[in-house]
Amino acid sequence: xxKHGGVQDSVAKQMRRPFVxxxxxxxxxxxxxxxxxxxxxxxxxxxxxxYGEECVGEERGEKSVCIVCADSKLKRDxxxxxxxxxxxxxxxxxxxxxxVILLAVNIFIMIKYSSISVLPSQPELTQQISGLIExxxxxxxxxxxxxxxxxxxxxxxxxxxDLKNLVDNPALMLxxxxxxxxxxxxxxxxxxxxxxxxxxxxxxxxLYAIPGKPAKMLYANTxxxx
Numbered sequence: 001x002x003k004h005g006g007v008q009d010s011v012a013k014q015m016r017r018p019f020v021x022x023x024x025x026x027x028x029x030x031x032x033x034x035x036x037x038x039x040x041x042x043x044x045x046x047x048x049x050x051y052g053e054e055c056v057g058e059e060r061g062e063k064s065v066c067i068v069c070a071d072s073k074l075k076r077d078x079x080x081x082x083x084x085x086x087x088x089x090x091x092x093x094x095x096x097x098x099x100v101i102l103l104a105v106n107i108f109i110m111i112k113y114s115s116i117s118v119l120p121s122q123p124e125l126t127q128q129i130s131g132l133i134e135x136x137x138x139x140x141x142x143x144x145x146x147x148x149x150x151x152x153x154x155x156x157x158x159x160x161x162d163l164k165n166l167v168d169n170p171a172l173m174l175x176x177x178x179x180x181x182x183x184x185x186x187x188x189x190x191x192x193x194x195x196x197x198x199x200x201x202x203x204x205x206x207l208y209a210i211p212g213k214p215a216k217m218l219y220a221n222t223x224x225x226x
Contacts, residue, residue: 012059016041019050034068044069103129109219110203132202134176136217139209141172142182142194147211156186177201 018039019030032038032052040050044066057070065073106129145166149157157163160173160181167173174181175196183195196207199218206218 010059011062012042012064015062016053016056016064034066106132128202131177132204132207135196135202135207136209136215138172138174138176139182139194139196139207139215142167142184143192143209143211143213146184146192146194150190150192156190156192157184160184175201 018041021028021030030040030050032040032055033049034055035052038052038054040052042056042064043050045060045063046065046069049066051064051066055066055068056064057067058065058073110128142160142163145163146157148166149162163173163184164170175198178198178201180197183197184192185195186192192211194209196202196204199205199207202217203219204217205220207215209215
């Protein structure tokens with residue numbers, strides 16, 4: 001507010017004034033490049049062309065931007081936002097598609113290599129797949145913590161007790177279907193393996209994880225699949 005109670009002009013507006021060019025004793029007004037009958041009051045800080053008050057599009061400190069450049073900036077900003085939104089939607093769609101494909105592959109493998117002649121009901125099949133996914137997640141998470149332990153202490157963990165301080169929830173150290181603790185082993189080269197104690201609960205012959213790789217599944221009479 002100014003001292004008379006009115007709204008104080010912006011700094012940019014205070015800097016704008018009619019442009020006059022002197023040529024000796026004569027003066028010439030500079031006119032707006034958009035309105036030939038309007039005296040220019042500012043040069044656009046973006047395109048550097050003269051414009052009158054009707055063409056003010058944006059103010060930046062002491063500088064003014066013409067309405068053409070301001071609209072162009074708004075259009076670019078809108079296109080950028082829309083592009084980011086479309087990319088985000090695309091990524092969500094790709095992730096959802098991959099999840100559906102992985103679920104379909106697991107269902108196909110379990111049906112193809114199942115030793116049971118009668119297929120389980122749909123709820124049982126869905127529960128078995130969910131249990132397998134959760135078991136793989138826990139195995140891979142424990143394998144990651146085991147690698148961190150080995151890096152910190154320069155030797156592999158001897159049991160799951162060594163990993164207790166690294167795991168947020170102790171329940172994640174148990175096989176989800178049976179509640180039995182996972183097993184841990186390492187060879188002479190200190191290669192760690194986290195093992196599911198009851199792979200048959202998931203229709204498998206073996207299920208284990210090693211650090212840095214997806215959990216490995218072994219079906220009866222088949223090669224290991226990741």
